[in-house]
Amino acid sequence: NYNRIDTTVQRVYGISLDYPMSNRLEYRLQIPAGYQAEGVESLNMEVSNSAGQFKSTATVEGGVVKIVVERKINKAEMPASEWGDFTKFTNAASDFNQKKLVLKKL
Numbered sequence: 001n002y003n004r005i006d007t008t009v010q011r012v013y014g015i016s017l018d019y020p021m022s023n024r025l026e027y028r029l030q031i032p033a034g035y036q037a038e039g040v041e042s043l044n045m046e047v048s049n050s051a052g053q054f055k056s057t058a059t060v061e062g063g064v065v066k067i068v069v070e071r072k073i074n075k076a077e078m079p080a081s082e083w084g085d086f087t088k089f090t091n092a093a094s095d096f097n098q099k100k101l102v103l104k105k106l
Contacts, residue, residue, distance in 0.1 A: 002093035011083035022072040029065040035103040037065050043099050047092035051078060051085035054092040058101075065101065
């Protein structure tokens, strides 16, 4: 679960994390017989900049919805001037959490 960062707040101090990081999660959701997945394309998104990246890719392969989510923070230390870039990819992850995949009965 990713929390949304309030972008109206201006950051004064630099960003300090324990270390740069990246993770990749893959989900496979079986579509039940007699249903089809709708909204798969809305799960595809990417925000990438000097601070980091959030990318999600969703496809349907043989009755299975495959979703790959990748998140990367490029540096452990960033000046306050990079706060805007940091919030862009972090909030993209939060936006992804609000997406919906609908199973429609055929």
